Amino acid sequence: MEMRLVVLFLVVSVSLTEAAGCIPTTKPQCYKKSTNPDDDFYCEWDDPNPKENQTYTLYIWDSGKKSVLYMNTGNQSKKFIPLEELGVISSKTDIWVQTQVRNLTCNSSKISVILNCSVKYSKPNIASMERSAGNLFLSLDEPKDNKSVIYEIRWRERGSEWQNATFETKENTYKDLYTLHLHNRTVYQIQLRRQAKLHSLQCNDSHSLWSDWSALTDIPLEIHIPPVLHLDEKVWSNGTRDIKITWAATSAEETIGGVTYNMNLSVWSCGKPKRIQLSTLNQTFDISVTYSNASISIIATNKVGRSAPKKIIIPPVKHRNECVTFTNITKAKKRCLEWYKMEDGEILPNSVKKSKDKLIKHIKNEVQKFVRHYYILHIFSKQHQTAEMCPFYSIEGAPIKGPGGVNTTDLTHESVVLNWRHIPMAEQRGFLKHYIIWISGHGKTKLHKVPADKTSFLIKNLHPGTSYTISIAGKTIAGKGPNTTVNTETHSKEKGLSWQDQTILSVCVVAFLCTFICSFAARRFKRKLCPVVPSPVVDAAEFIYPQDQQDLSQITEEVHEFVLLLRQELNKSTENVAPGQSTILQNFGLVVFEEEEEEGEEGEVTDLSFMKSCFYPNPSYRGKTLQLPENFHLTDSPIKDNDTESTYRNGLFFETKVQECDKTSL
Numbered sequence: 015m016e017m018r019l020v021v022l023f024l025v026v027s028v029s030l031t032e033a034a035g036c037i038p039t040t041k042p043q044c045y046k047k048s049t050n051p052d053d054d055f056y057c058e059w060d061d062p063n064p065k066e067n068q069t070y071t072l073y074i075w076d077s078g079k080k081s082v083l084y085m086n087t088g089n090q091s092k093k094f095i096p097l098e099e100l101g102v103i104s105s106k107t108d109i110w111v112q113t114q115v116r117n118l119t120c121n122s123s124k125i126s127v128i129l130n131c132s133v134k135y136s137k138p139n140i141a142s143m144e145r146s147a148g149n150l151f152l153s154l155d156e157p158k159d160n161k162s163v164i165y166e167i168r169w170r171e172r173g174s175e176w177q178n179a180t181f182e183t184k185e186n187t188y189k190d191l192y193t194l195h196l197h198n199r200t201v202y203q204i205q206l207r208r209q210a211k212l213h214s215l216q217c218n219d220s221h222s223l224w225s226d227w228s229a230l231t232d233i234p235l236e237i238h239i240p241p242v243l244h245l246d247e248k249v250w251s252n253g254t255r256d257i258k259i260t261w262a263a264t265s266a267e268e269t270i271g272g273v274t275y276n277m278n279l280s281v282w283s284c285g286k287p288k289r290i291q292l293s294t295l296n297q298t299f300d301i302s303v304t305y306s307n308a309s310i311s312i313i314a315t316n317k318v319g320r321s322a323p324k325k326i327i328i329p330p331v332k333h334r335n336e337c338v339t340f341t342n343i344t345k346a347k348k349r350c351l352e353w354y355k356m357e358d359g360e361i362l363p364n365s366v367k368k369s370k371d372k373l374i375k376h377i378k379n380e381v382q383k384f385v386r387h388y389y390i391l392h393i394f395s396k397q398h399q400t401a402e403m404c405p406f407y408s409i410e411g412a413p414i415k416g417p418g419g420v421n422t423t424d425l426t427h428e429s430v431v432l433n434w435r436h437i438p439m440a441e442q443r444g445f446l447k448h449y450i451i452w453i454s455g456h457g458k459t460k461l462h463k464v465p466a467d468k469t470s471f472l473i474k475n476l477h478p479g480t481s482y483t484i485s486i487a488g489k490t491i492a493g494k495g496p497n498t499t500v501n502t503e504t505h506s507k508e509k510g511l512s513w514q515d516q517t518i519l520s521v522c523v524v525a526f527l528c529t530f531i532c533s534f535a536a537r538r539f540k541r542k543l544c545p546v547v548p549s550p551v552v553d554a555a556e557f558i559y560p561q562d563q564q565d566l567s568q569i570t571e572e573v574h575e576f577v578l579l580l581r582q583e584l585n586k587s588t589e590n591v592a593p594g595q596s597t598i599l600q601n602f603g604l605v606v607f608e609e610e611e612e613e614g615e616e617g618e619v620t621d622l623s624f625m626k627s628c629f630y631p632n633p634s635y636r637g638k639t640l641q642l643p644e645n646f647h648l649t650d651s652p653i654k655d656n657d658t659e660s661t662y663r664n665g666l667f668f669e670t671k672v673q674e675c676d677k678t679s680l
């Protein structure tokens with residue numbers, strides 16, 4: 015007896031210690047996935063001790079039949095149960111799970127459910143969402159039975175408390191929609207779950223199970239600025255251009271959940287725009303384009319919306335006036351020929367025609383006569399590339415107009431510059447080879463050919479004072495266009511002094527020479543005869559003119575007086591020559607000398623030189639100047655040269671001369 019007890023005790027103690035190794039599972043959850051009455055069931059439970067090799071047996075107590083249905087699920091913690099295996103499901107049923115670890119067993123707690131009322135939907139999925147002006151528009155996938163559903167939504171700013179709300183959706187909608195009001199510039203997290211609405215008598219909503227929460231979803235800010243694109247263009251001489259587009263990333267709060275960039279590339283004239291999607295990582299994109307224009311637009315898209323599109327036009331490479339071949343087209347995989355009318359170098363976008371397979375010779379016969387067209391042939395082998403670009407005519411004609419705006423400028427006695435404007439392209443009707451200029455006059459006609467890019471021409475070797483008729487016309491391969499004609503007359507030989515003027519000048523000079531020779535003679539004569547004269551009659555101060563030049567008229571008047579005074583003095587035969595006199599003499603000498611030099615340098619004829627010539631040349635007079643007494647050389651020091659006195663002296667001198675010359679000419 016005692017032995018048995020001991021053995022029993024041992025067995026019990028062993029089984030107890032073993033039983034400690036068996037941990038029961040959670041209560042099982044048994045449900046169908048929709049309200050559909052034909053649905054099969056699922057049961058599932060949590061395994062709290064997954065490391066152990068455990069097996070499960072699911073027990074279902076059928077209270078109607080008073081029998082237990084059990085099924086071994088092996089080590090799986092869930093079980094699919096076909097409806098037909100279950101029997102009655104409209105009354106209360108107890109369900110539990112037995113766990114077996116090695117040779118030990120333990121049972122979970124029982125649940126008591128009416129299986130028919132036990133519905134658990136799948137967790138909701140956010141099909142799409144859009145954030146705009148403080149609203150978050152959610153679109154959720156429908157539950158399997160497409161019935162009216164109760165949702166619970168919860169949201170929070172990161173790190174804050176959840177806020178929640180419930181809402182119901184209608185039956186038979188395509189998507190379940192909900193609008194959540196959020197603050198504009200705040201990042202949120204949201205989660206949703208849902209529950210079936212049950213209508214049968216025995217079931218109420220409390221029977222139905224909440225679905226699992228949807229995955230925690232971050233709600234970024236809407237992208238409010240379109241990407242700022244930066245374009246880097248490298249134009250290669252082989253007909254291709256490398257374009258590198260870079261753009262700034264969206265802000266961190268807009269990037270949450272990822273941003274993609276959708277690009278629309280219109281870089282191949284003969285093809286449809288190409289779409290490319292780039293991931294968050296790439297804010298750079300490289301592409302080769304042809305010399306024709308291309309456009310690229312980009313849209314940044316994040317989880318809650320998209321930016322406005324940003325479009326960039328890559329302008330065409332400037333067209334040339336001659337044909338250019340960039341590459342050998344034989345290797346091309348794809349080709350694209352574009353052609354269009356040109357008007358003054360401008361492309362008319364509406365007139366651009368494109369073809370994948372037409373050849374250049376075909377289009378040459380097709381296009382309008384006498385109208386300049388341009389074709390561009392693109393190819394694609396490794397890169398988009400322009401192979402040829404060329405202006406062309408189907409048939410060339412002669413220009414229908416002469417150049418416009420023809421005039422002459424820079425006229426001299428032997429040359430003239432002819433200016434004109436290009437003949438507008440529409441009126442050229444062919445490639446202008448050159449301009450032809452005819453110059454008729456003096457009984458002859460000369461002809462010049464001027465390159466077509468010029469708009470002016472210097473006509474030389476003309477005869478002075480002759481009238482010329484100048485005609486200009488454009489010439490194409492088909493011939494000359496009409497003339498535009500201007501008349502012009504060259505200046506006579508020297509614009510300088512006419513022979514009348516020269517005569518007057520000669521008279522002037524002679525008159526002056528006489529005056530001075532006489533005055534000197536007179537002075538010498540007086541010196542011999544007359545005694546020393548005390549002080550000069552005229553005070554030197556009277557000769558100092560006001561510095562301002564406003565009173566030039568006065569100067570003229572004074573000069574007359576002065577000349578008179580001079581003569582009086584001479585008559586007095588003063589031995590000490592008055593400072594005023596010496597100044598005058600001195601100045602005459604100086605002025606003549608200076609201006610003689612100038613005349614040598616510049617041939618220009620001015621009023622000043624007109625006066626010079628009155629005095630020039632007068633060597634004998636200069637010689638006399640040098641004979642003046644020493645003290646006058648002192649007064650003529652360089653310091654005095656640039657002060658007011660010298661201004662006055664010069665003024666006096668000029669005025670005197672002009673008047674005398676005028677008188678002579680009169």
Ligand SMILES: *[C@@H]1O[C@H](CO)[C@@H](O)[C@H](O)[C@H]1NC(C)=O
Nearest residue numbers: 064065066067068089115116
């Ligand atoms: C579980 O059982 C398998 C064989 O069924 C065995 O190989 C394995 O070692 C066992 N693991 C544990 C933890 O007992």
Ligand SMILES: *[C@@H]1O[C@H](CO)[C@@H](O)[C@H](O)[C@H]1NC(C)=O
Nearest residue numbers: 064065066067068088089090
């Ligand atoms: C369940 O048992 C199978 C073998 O029957 C084994 O391959 C599997 O790893 C086991 N799973 C777990 C979770 O123990």
Ligand SMILES: *[C@@H]1O[C@H](CO)[C@@H](O)[C@H](O)[C@H]1NC(C)=O
Nearest residue numbers: 025026028029032116117118
């Ligand atoms: C359980 O198995 C162990 C060996 O693994 C054995 O010693 C023990 O007697 C068994 N217990 C029962 C109750 O079968």
Ligand SMILES: *[C@@H]1O[C@H](CO)[C@@H](O)[C@H](O)[C@H]1NC(C)=O
Nearest residue numbers: 073082111112119120121122
């Ligand atoms: C678990 O439940 C089964 C079925 O009702 C029963 O046979 C078994 O004794 C129970 N085991 C324990 C440890 O309660």
Ligand SMILES: *[C@@H]1O[C@H](CO)[C@@H](O)[C@H](O)[C@H]1NC(C)=O
Nearest residue numbers: 146147148149196197198199
């Ligand atoms: C959110 O933005 C919209 C327009 O963008 C504005 O009308 C609204 O007042 C803003 N709401 C808040 C709370 O800032």
Ligand SMILES: *[C@@H]1O[C@H](CO)[C@@H](O)[C@H](O)[C@H]1NC(C)=O
Nearest residue numbers: 166167168177178179180181
């Ligand atoms: C919000 O959540 C709390 C706690 O889970 C719950 O008691 C309350 O009913 C919920 N409110 C709504 C509107 O769902």
Ligand SMILES: *[C@@H]1O[C@H](CO)[C@@H](O)[C@H](O)[C@H]1NC(C)=O
Nearest residue numbers: 250251252253254396397399
């Ligand atoms: C054109 O020239 C550039 C620079 O030399 C080169 O990188 C590119 O591969 C060339 N393209 C073709 C199609 O030859």
Ligand SMILES: *[C@@H]1O[C@H](CO)[C@@H](O)[C@H](O)[C@H]1NC(C)=O
Nearest residue numbers: 291292293295296297298299
């Ligand atoms: C993104 O950039 C990396 C290197 O910067 C490049 O290897 C990868 O191909 C790019 N992805 C796309 C889609 O352009």
Ligand SMILES: *[C@@H]1O[C@H](CO)[C@@H](O)[C@H](O)[C@H]1NC(C)=O
Nearest residue numbers: 339340341342343344345346
């Ligand atoms: C163009 O390429 C083809 C084949 O590669 C070659 O036979 C032909 O001579 C090339 N033409 C020119 C103009 O380079």
Ligand SMILES: *[C@@H]1O[C@H](CO)[C@@H](O)[C@H](O)[C@H]1NC(C)=O
Nearest residue numbers: 418419420421422433434435
């Ligand atoms: C002469 O013609 C040219 C070009 O046609 C023009 O630029 C210039 O102003 C004209 N000059 C005069 C004086 O009319």
Ligand SMILES: *[C@@H]1O[C@H](CO)[C@@H](O)[C@H](O)[C@H]1NC(C)=O
Nearest residue numbers: 452454485487494495496497
């Ligand atoms: C233009 O004028 C020149 C000289 O007058 C003349 O020789 C020529 O034939 C004219 N050309 C035209 C197309 O009228």
Ligand SMILES: *[C@@H]1O[C@H](CO)[C@@H](O)[C@H](O)[C@H]1NC(C)=O
Nearest residue numbers: 652653654655656657658659
């Ligand atoms: C005259 O000019 C010289 C040099 O130009 C200068 O040094 C001098 O001061 C000037 N004299 C007067 C009076 O202005």
